[in-house]
Amino acid sequence: MTASSLPVILDGDPGVDDAAAWLLAFASPELRVLGLTTTHGNVGLDRTTHNAGVVLALGGEAARGVPLYAGADRPLLRAPEEAHAVHGQSGLPARDLPAPLRTPETEHAALFLIRVARAAPGEVTVIATGPLTNLALALRLAPDLAGLLREVVWMGGSTGQGNRTPAAEANALTDPHAAAVVFGSGVPLRMVGLNVTMQCIAGPGRVAALRAPGNRAGAVTAELLEFYADFYRRRYGLDGGAMHDPLAVAAALRPDLLTWQAMPVTVDTAEGPNQGRTVCDLYGVTGAPANARVAVGVDAPAFFGLFTERLARLP
Known part of the structure; x- marks a missing residue:
C-alpha cells in the first residue's frame, strides 16, 4: 500500500467468489482495506463471518490488521435464501483452510460503515459483493x-437476464428492498452485473495458472474455483465458474478494464416473477436522470491477467 491507496470497505457474503475477490483486494497495493463487513447471502451470517476470518488468514501482510464486523443476518423483508448448490454447505469448500485470523468486533457492520464514512468524508469506497442489506441499513440510520x-461498487444485477430467476441476479433477489434503498439514495454507484461477469469464466487453464506459483492462496482459490465450476458446467454448459465478485474489485482497481454507461436503474420489489430485477434504462427512454454507472463491456483476458498476477503475490 502507498499513501495514495484507495481506502475501501469490503462488504459481502463469502462464498467462493467473494473470497477470491477479497484476496485480490489484499494483494493489490492500490487498495487500503479499512475493514470487512459480512452479511447473510451465500450461506448464513455465522458462516460468512467465519469465512471472512479465514480469508484474512490467507490474505498476507495487508490483511493482518484489518478488522471484521458482522452485519445483517437476514434481508429487510424477505425470508433468507442461501446458495449451497453453488458454494457448498460451508461457503468455502476447500480442504487446506487456515483457522480464522480473528473474530468479529462487537460493533454492527452498518454502524462501522457510518463511523468510517463520517471520519473521512468523500474518501471511502464500499465494494459490495453480496446483498446490500448492510448498506441499506446504514443509509436508513444515517441518510x-x-x-x-x-x-459504492456493487456486484449485482444485470442489464439483461438473471441467474437466480430468469429476471433476477442472486444478490439483487436475495434482498431487493435493500438494493432499492441503495439505488434510490443518491450515493455514487457503479454496478457490475451478470452481463459482464458471465464473460469472465475461470476455465481449467485459468485455474491452473492460479495453482502454478505454488502459494497457499493460489492453491486454495484454485480448489474453490474447481468446486464452483461444477455448478456452472451443469447449469450453463460452461467450462468454469464466472468471476462475479472479483470483477467488482477489479473495477475499483482498474475501471478501464470495463466499459461504463451512465443510466437510470430501478429495482423491482413487487412480488412475482420480476422481483429483484434491475431495470436498466439503456436507451434513456424514461427520461429519468442516471443514478448509476453500469458496466456494459469487459476486457476479460486483461482481467484474468491482473487477477492471476496479483494472487501470486500472496503467501
Missing part, C-alpha cells in the same frame, strides 16, 4: 451517508 461515501 447523510449517501453524500459521505466516495463511491
Whole structure:
C-alpha cells in the first residue's frame, strides 16, 4: 500500500467468489482495506463471518490488521435464501483452510460503515459483493451517508437476464428492498452485473495458472474455483465458474478494464416473477436522470491477467 491507496470497505457474503475477490483486494497495493463487513447471502451470517476470518488468514501482510464486523443476518423483508448448490454447505469448500485470523468486533457492520464514512468524508469506497442489506441499513440510520461515501461498487444485477430467476441476479433477489434503498439514495454507484461477469469464466487453464506459483492462496482459490465450476458446467454448459465478485474489485482497481454507461436503474420489489430485477434504462427512454454507472463491456483476458498476477503475490 502507498499513501495514495484507495481506502475501501469490503462488504459481502463469502462464498467462493467473494473470497477470491477479497484476496485480490489484499494483494493489490492500490487498495487500503479499512475493514470487512459480512452479511447473510451465500450461506448464513455465522458462516460468512467465519469465512471472512479465514480469508484474512490467507490474505498476507495487508490483511493482518484489518478488522471484521458482522452485519445483517437476514434481508429487510424477505425470508433468507442461501446458495449451497453453488458454494457448498460451508461457503468455502476447500480442504487446506487456515483457522480464522480473528473474530468479529462487537460493533454492527452498518454502524462501522457510518463511523468510517463520517471520519473521512468523500474518501471511502464500499465494494459490495453480496446483498446490500448492510448498506441499506446504514443509509436508513444515517441518510447523510449517501453524500459521505466516495463511491459504492456493487456486484449485482444485470442489464439483461438473471441467474437466480430468469429476471433476477442472486444478490439483487436475495434482498431487493435493500438494493432499492441503495439505488434510490443518491450515493455514487457503479454496478457490475451478470452481463459482464458471465464473460469472465475461470476455465481449467485459468485455474491452473492460479495453482502454478505454488502459494497457499493460489492453491486454495484454485480448489474453490474447481468446486464452483461444477455448478456452472451443469447449469450453463460452461467450462468454469464466472468471476462475479472479483470483477467488482477489479473495477475499483482498474475501471478501464470495463466499459461504463451512465443510466437510470430501478429495482423491482413487487412480488412475482420480476422481483429483484434491475431495470436498466439503456436507451434513456424514461427520461429519468442516471443514478448509476453500469458496466456494459469487459476486457476479460486483461482481467484474468491482473487477477492471476496479483494472487501470486500472496503467501
